[in-house]
Amino acid sequence: MSKMNEQHITTGGMKMRMKIGIVGAGYVGLVSAAVFADWGHDVVCVDHDAEKIGRIRAGDLPVYEPGLADMVERNRQAGRLRFTTDLSRTAGELDLLIIAVGTPAADDGHPDLTALWNVVHSLKQCVKGDLTVAIKSTVPIGTCQAVSRFLNGHPGSRFDVVAAPEFLRQGTAIADFLSPDRVVIGCRTEAAKRKMQQLFAPLACPLLFTDWQSAEMIKYAANAFLAMKISYINTIANLCEQVGADIQQVALGIGLDRRIGPAYLQPGIGFGGSCLPKDTQAIVALGKDYGVDVSLFREVLRVNREQRGRIVQKLADRLGGVQGKTIAVLGLAFKANTNDVREAPALDIITRIVQAGGEVVAYDPAVNMESLKNDFCFTPAADAYQAVTGADAVVILTEWEEFHGLDLQQIRSLMRHPLVIDGRNLYAPHMMKQHGFHYVPVGVPEQEVAEAAATTV
Ligand SMILES: NC(=O)c1ccc[n+]([C@@H]2O[C@H](COP(=O)([O-])OP(=O)(O)OC[C@H]3O[C@@H](n4cnc5c(N)ncnc54)[C@H](O)[C@@H]3O)[C@@H](O)[C@H]2O)c1
Missing domain, CATH: 3.40.50.720 (NAD(P)-binding Rossmann-like Domain)
Structure with missing residues (x-):
């Protein structure tokens, strides 16, 4: 943990060290978990794939990403990062839960949200109380609203839903996570806004706060632009070969x-x-x-x-x-x-x-x-x-x-x-x-x- 981050975690009079749960131990979930633990938070990473969790616990990461294995190991040994398959035993004690499960394309091109909704259903069953839920998975416009409606549809619990799209690139994921061009947060309450400001305070980049739909749209629009740039340069390259x-x-x-x-x-x-x-x-x-x-x-x-x-x-x-x-x-x-x-x-x-x-x-x-x-x-x-x-x-x-x-x-x-x-x-x-x-x-x-x-x- 760097000195700057250590200071950040402990100053300001607020409770800076958060208990964070991250669901999905894939490329995004593992990198997020490792970095947040490195910043001094207490992180538990949950995945329903028992084999994957077993491998991670044995020090054999299922994803190859430069610097990740060392960061995971360092924080595990420091007791700041744990891995489990059991969401229900930890969800009730968290300050923040981040969802980073896959949202692959279905046959009709729409994202398949089965994994996301499975997590949301489990949360509704196992959390009694207040919880901030940040959705890092890339999700269609309207998802945060639908998740919030569903989670808050019964008395006794209050879920504050946040859209937190991720922009890291595989291959440079840790560097991207540590110095992004911006962090985009879609939220509805001041409490959620403060929590996300607290979480991302170690970063020097702008934090852009928007409504849910705009945050969700920014992620798709950014990736569609990058895809367009690649198809554009390939088209120009094909022309170059001829002219x-x-x-x-x-x-x-x-x-x-x-x-x-x-x-x-x-x-x-x-x-x-x-x-x-x-x-x-x-x-x-x-x-x-x-x-x-x-x-x-x-x-x-x-x-x-x-x-x-x-x-x-x-x-x-x-x-x-x-x-x-x-x-x-x-x-x-x-x-x-x-x-x-x-x-x-x-x-x-x-x-x-x-x-x-x-x-x-x-x-x-x-x-x-x-x-x-x-x-x-x-x-x-x-x-x-x-x-x-x-x-x-x-x-x-x-x-x-x-x-x-x-x-x-x-x-x-x-x-x-x-x-x-x-x-x-x-x-x-x-x-x-x-x-x-x-x-x-x-x-x-x-x-x-x-x-x-x-x-x-
Ligand atoms: N990979 C990237 O570079 C990248 C970058 C930005 C955003 N994203 C977005 O982030 C999301 C995650 O992407 P990824 O590449 O990390 O996916 P991934 O497939 O590598 O990881 C997803 C993990 O979620 C787990 N999972 C699925 N359902 C679960 C459940 N019900 N409970 C617990 N765990 C569950 C899976 O077992 C898997 O380990 C996607 O929406 C993706 O579009 C990915």
């Missing part, structure tokens, strides 16, 4: 404009993960529900799907089809520094290669490949060098730091054919050419790749 421009230079030139900014302007294989796809789908579903034209976001999703297909098409064009070819895939996680493969473009791309008759050998430094190999029909490799051995082509799908440092000479010597389709633009084209690769990045015409090599060799 002879280099997307790296173009993105730099666009991003230096402060009205636009450089973030989320990296071209590639499209967005994945548990948030951008489902939250964009949710905006589309919302538009349908309310009769608002949201075709902009439908296009964002379509462009994103097609970007994956373009990788397979590039492969097939250069190999004369992938039937009977062995393709090495480097990277399965939807982004670097996470083991998460939810909606990972890599799994979709592997499926398309396999359906076209190719054989896939895959490697990822953090993903549990044994649990995926049968469903997605690939052979796991122990490292990148094993994956590329005898391959007709390599496809790079996650921007892991480890792939930057590969011995390219060795990679080249192990491959049957020197084709590299780079979905993340990890390498300098002239360097790849020097090593004898046929290198195909995103957003750079092949002629440009060849010319860059010719001018630098």
Whole structure:
């Protein structure tokens, strides 16, 4: 616990050290629990998955997130962080309960709120008294209102519901949690507002207090904007390949404009993960529900799907089809520094290669490949060098730091054919050419790749 945070927790004459319950020991729940405990609060993290809780208690975190394991362990040993499967035994003693369960997309694009409502039903049964309930899960507009109505529908208890959307990114979750651009809080009472001010006081960023609906909307609107930025830059990259421009230079030139900014302007294989796809789908579903034209976001999703297909098409064009070819895939996680493969473009791309008759050998430094190999029909490799051995082509799908440092000479010597389709633009084209690769990045015409090599060799 830092000195600044220790001071914050103990000054002001108010009760600063809170008893906090967090339901859901996933990416958001675990990170929130670890950080709040690190700030000196007394935190209990609840998950109904007994195996998960058993693993966490044994020091084996189910999620890979830089710095998280150390933070969890440090606070467990200090007695500030506990894990349990039993919500009912702790809920009654809490100052604040945070809900961080999953809200995945249902088949019709609406978020599936089953987990959230299960928690809310349990709360109603086991809490007698007053409790502030903050919803960190990403939930549709109107959810806080509905939860508040339901919880306060019987005498004896008073639940103060808060919308507390989370904006962390997997892979940099702790850093994001500790220095967010802003914290958004939707609440209805002064007491809830004071409690949230108290909770987030260690942060230097603005706290934006809004009504419930606006807080819920901010989360969806922010993610839909980021998804739109990615589909936008991928569309520009596809144009660059045809017109002879280099997307790296173009993105730099666009991003230096402060009205636009450089973030989320990296071209590639499209967005994945548990948030951008489902939250964009949710905006589309919302538009349908309310009769608002949201075709902009439908296009964002379509462009994103097609970007994956373009990788397979590039492969097939250069190999004369992938039937009977062995393709090495480097990277399965939807982004670097996470083991998460939810909606990972890599799994979709592997499926398309396999359906076209190719054989896939895959490697990822953090993903549990044994649990995926049968469903997605690939052979796991122990490292990148094993994956590329005898391959007709390599496809790079996650921007892991480890792939930057590969011995390219060795990679080249192990491959049957020197084709590299780079979905993340990890390498300098002239360097790849020097090593004898046929290198195909995103957003750079092949002629440009060849010319860059010719001018630098
Ligand atoms: N992952 C992210 O980067 C991220 C970022 C911002 C917001 N969010 C939002 O936060 C929410 C959680 O996302 P996540 O990625 O942490 O999900 P997750 O799937 O990693 O974790 C959810 C956890 O909730 C548990 N759970 C489900 N029902 C439960 C119940 N009734 N009682 C106790 N535990 C229960 C599950 O077992 C699981 O461990 C989602 O709404 C998501 O959209 C996620």
